[in-house]
Structure formats: structure tokens, C-alpha cells
Amino acid sequence: MGSVRVDVLDAKSGRKLVTVDRLDPTTPVSSLKHLIQRQIPKLYPSRQSLRLEPRGRVLADEEVLQDLPLGSDGTLYLRDLGPQxxxxxxxxxxxxxxxxxxxxxxxxxxxxxxxxxxxxxxxxxxxxxxxxxxxxxxxxxxxxxxxxxxxxxxxxxxxxxxxxxxxxxxxxxxxxxxxxxxxxxxxxxxxxxxxxxxxxxxxxxxxxxxxxxxxxxxxxxxxxxxxxxxxxxxxxxxxxxxxxxxxxxxxxxxxxxxxxxxxxxxxxxxxxxxxxxxxxxxxxxxxxxxxxxxxxxxxxxxxxxxxx
Known part of the structure; x- marks a missing residue:
């Protein structure tokens, strides 16, 4: 499996928030959150809730991309939990x-x-x-x-x-x-x-x-x-x-x-x-x-x- 590209959409509105590409398949969700914060500074990792579906289960920080059904070009949904x-x-x-x-x-x-x-x-x-x-x-x-x-x-x-x-x-x-x-x-x-x-x-x-x-x-x-x-x-x-x-x-x-x-x-x-x-x-x-x-x-x- 080559690099992974992930489109991150807002879990409520469905609009695209960021795209993170050239990710190593072994990248954990915790690292992905830090990469999202680089593009949207207010979304520090503890404020993010990432899911495979808008109302799906919350992905654990230790889960890695290659274990998720994303393929080389996948989509994740982000819910902003607000200030923590x-x-x-x-x-x-x-x-x-x-x-x-x-x-x-x-x-x-x-x-x-x-x-x-x-x-x-x-x-x-x-x-x-x-x-x-x-x-x-x-x-x-x-x-x-x-x-x-x-x-x-x-x-x-x-x-x-x-x-x-x-x-x-x-x-x-x-x-x-x-x-x-x-x-x-x-x-x-x-x-x-x-x-x-x-x-x-x-x-x-x-x-x-x-x-x-x-x-x-x-x-x-x-x-x-x-x-x-x-x-x-x-x-x-x-x-x-x-x-x-x-x-x-x-x-x-x-x-x-x-x-x-x-x-x-x-x-x-x-x-x-x-x-x-x-x-x-x-x-x-x-x-x-x-x-x-x-x-x-x-x-x-x-x-x-x-x-x-």
C-alpha cells in the first residue's frame, strides 16, 4: 500500500475542511489530528473527534490508517468538540x-x-x-x-x-x-x-x-x-x-x-x-x-x- 490521501469533512454540514495527503499507511489517528491542526490551528487534537461516518463511532488515537477502510484515497468526518x-x-x-x-x-x-x-x-x-x-x-x-x-x-x-x-x-x-x-x-x-x-x-x-x-x-x-x-x-x-x-x-x-x-x-x-x-x-x-x-x-x- 502506497501513501494515503484523506479528505476531512465536517460531520454536521458535510463540507470539506482539509485534505491531508502523502500519509504513511502506519500513521496513527493521533498524528493525523496534529496534521489537521497545522491547517486549522484552533482544532487542537483534544478538540477533534474523527469518525468513518458522520454518526459513526469515534476513532481511537492509537488506530492506524492502514487498519481503517480508507484505501489510498479516503474520507473521514470531524466533529468539533469545542474548547476543552x-x-x-x-x-x-x-x-x-x-x-x-x-x-x-x-x-x-x-x-x-x-x-x-x-x-x-x-x-x-x-x-x-x-x-x-x-x-x-x-x-x-x-x-x-x-x-x-x-x-x-x-x-x-x-x-x-x-x-x-x-x-x-x-x-x-x-x-x-x-x-x-x-x-x-x-x-x-x-x-x-x-x-x-x-x-x-x-x-x-x-x-x-x-x-x-x-x-x-x-x-x-x-x-x-x-x-x-x-x-x-x-x-x-x-x-x-x-x-x-x-x-x-x-x-x-x-x-x-x-x-x-x-x-x-x-x-x-x-x-x-x-x-x-x-x-x-x-x-x-x-x-x-x-x-x-x-x-x-x-x-x-x-x-x-x-x-x-
Missing amino acids: VAWTTVFLTEYAGPLLIYLVLYLRPALIYGASSRSSSPHLVVHLACLCHSLHFAKRLLETVFVHRFSHGTMPLRNIFKNCFYYWGFAAYLAYYINHPLYSPPMYREKQVFLGFITFLICELGNFSIHLALRDLRPAGSKARKIPYPTRNPFTWLFKLVSCPNYTYEVGAWLSFTIMTQTLAGALFTLVGFLQMSVWALGKHRSYKRDFSPQYPRVRTAILPFLL
């Missing part, structure tokens, strides 16, 4: 905000409720709720820095505003009602509070265990994907039933938080989070089945064992 920002930056921004917002309302209620507000609530559940909320987002910050390994280095800049609105807004909503001077403890008092608190801690530990297991599947600097299986850690045994137990545990944690605090704000946060995580889990589940069939365990569902 590093995943680590996004996560640190998303998670630091809720942590600080909740702590401000907990430690300085007079700023919101007036100078006559108590600086310390008489209800134990208020303090445990702050502990749980702070623990969750502090854990997320530490996982972002020390645990998570991202297959893609960036995400669209617009997502940081959408995600911050969600996380920061719900943090303020939760903190406002739980730290309010008129807040009342749940119906069954200490029994309900400690049931929710202990279950929350168990689910957080389970979520952390899954993140560690997923981290160990991908060596540093690698984009390799493997089927996740249970390890010796009992918290990972949920992999026997669902593809995304990290989401299962997180939903369980916020459901426990809602039981502990008995607030509408907690219920809404849990519901919205469950709906979004279900979308992510179903997408991940379909991806696992597509990429690892027929070896992928058939008994697994996406997020809720035997149900969803």
Missing part, C-alpha cells in the same frame, strides 16, 4: 465548591439566617450530615488527584459550568435546609439517624473500593480496557451483578443521607443523581457488552442488580 479543559481541573472545581459552600453554611449560619442564629445546632444529625457531605467531597477531591486515571485527558469547557451549577447548587440547597434554625430531626430520631449514617459510610467505602479496583485495571499511561471482575475485597463482589457498582454505591450513599436527614432536598439530589448515573451506567454497560462480547458476564445489569 482538563478532566482534573473540572473535577477539582466541581468538588471543591460543594465542600466549601456546605462548610460555610454549617460554620457561619449567621451569614444566611441572621445574627441571632445559633453557631452550633443542638441536633446531632446536623453535625453528622456535615461530616458525611464533607467526607464525600473530600474523598472525591483526593480520588481525582491520586486514584482516577482518565482515558480522555479533556472534556468540553461548557460542561464545567453545567456540572458546577448542579453540584454547587445542590450543596447550597442541602446546606440551607439542614442547617436552618428551624430544622427538625427525622421521625425516628437516633435510630433513623444512625441507620442512615452507618449505611452512608459503608456505601462510601464501597465506592472507594470500586474506584481502586478500576484504577488497577489500567496501568499508568495506558488506555487499555479490561473487563472488571471482583477481587478479594468484598466490596468489589458487586461486580458479579452490575457493570458500574461505583454508581450503585454512590446512589446508596445519598439515599442513606436522605434517610438520615429526612429532607426533600436530599431526596431530590438523590433522584437527579440516580437518573444521571443511570444514563452513564447504561452507556458503559452497552460499551462493555459491545467490546467484550461474548465473554462479558450476561447476568450483569448496569446499575441496579436484576433491574436496570
Whole structure:
């Protein structure tokens, strides 16, 4: 096979963007992206999504031209993903905000409720709720820095505003009602509070265990994907039933938080989070089945064992 010529068309309009010719057949998609950027400087590689069809699958950076059905004169479709920002930056921004917002309302209620507000609530559940909320987002910050390994280095800049609105807004909503001077403890008092608190801690530990297991599947600097299986850690045994137990545990944690605090704000946060995580889990589940069939365990569902 001689040199390769590639016409790059806009995936939405179909108009030609650039032509890259005299390419070696062993050229990887990542190098092609750099060549496209030479002609269109604003399209840096992480902003490009290349496909064989306008709505086809996204080509991985490590794929090479000779393995694609292009021949010596082929066509690829490019979707501009828009300005990008590093995943680590996004996560640190998303998670630091809720942590600080909740702590401000907990430690300085007079700023919101007036100078006559108590600086310390008489209800134990208020303090445990702050502990749980702070623990969750502090854990997320530490996982972002020390645990998570991202297959893609960036995400669209617009997502940081959408995600911050969600996380920061719900943090303020939760903190406002739980730290309010008129807040009342749940119906069954200490029994309900400690049931929710202990279950929350168990689910957080389970979520952390899954993140560690997923981290160990991908060596540093690698984009390799493997089927996740249970390890010796009992918290990972949920992999026997669902593809995304990290989401299962997180939903369980916020459901426990809602039981502990008995607030509408907690219920809404849990519901919205469950709906979004279900979308992510179903997408991940379909991806696992597509990429690892027929070896992928058939008994697994996406997020809720035997149900969803």
C-alpha cells in the first residue's frame, strides 16, 4: 500500500475542511489530528473527534490508517468538540465548591439566617450530615488527584459550568435546609439517624473500593480496557451483578443521607443523581457488552442488580 490521501469533512454540514495527503499507511489517528491542526490551528487534537461516518463511532488515537477502510484515497468526518479543559481541573472545581459552600453554611449560619442564629445546632444529625457531605467531597477531591486515571485527558469547557451549577447548587440547597434554625430531626430520631449514617459510610467505602479496583485495571499511561471482575475485597463482589457498582454505591450513599436527614432536598439530589448515573451506567454497560462480547458476564445489569 502506497501513501494515503484523506479528505476531512465536517460531520454536521458535510463540507470539506482539509485534505491531508502523502500519509504513511502506519500513521496513527493521533498524528493525523496534529496534521489537521497545522491547517486549522484552533482544532487542537483534544478538540477533534474523527469518525468513518458522520454518526459513526469515534476513532481511537492509537488506530492506524492502514487498519481503517480508507484505501489510498479516503474520507473521514470531524466533529468539533469545542474548547476543552482538563478532566482534573473540572473535577477539582466541581468538588471543591460543594465542600466549601456546605462548610460555610454549617460554620457561619449567621451569614444566611441572621445574627441571632445559633453557631452550633443542638441536633446531632446536623453535625453528622456535615461530616458525611464533607467526607464525600473530600474523598472525591483526593480520588481525582491520586486514584482516577482518565482515558480522555479533556472534556468540553461548557460542561464545567453545567456540572458546577448542579453540584454547587445542590450543596447550597442541602446546606440551607439542614442547617436552618428551624430544622427538625427525622421521625425516628437516633435510630433513623444512625441507620442512615452507618449505611452512608459503608456505601462510601464501597465506592472507594470500586474506584481502586478500576484504577488497577489500567496501568499508568495506558488506555487499555479490561473487563472488571471482583477481587478479594468484598466490596468489589458487586461486580458479579452490575457493570458500574461505583454508581450503585454512590446512589446508596445519598439515599442513606436522605434517610438520615429526612429532607426533600436530599431526596431530590438523590433522584437527579440516580437518573444521571443511570444514563452513564447504561452507556458503559452497552460499551462493555459491545467490546467484550461474548465473554462479558450476561447476568450483569448496569446499575441496579436484576433491574436496570
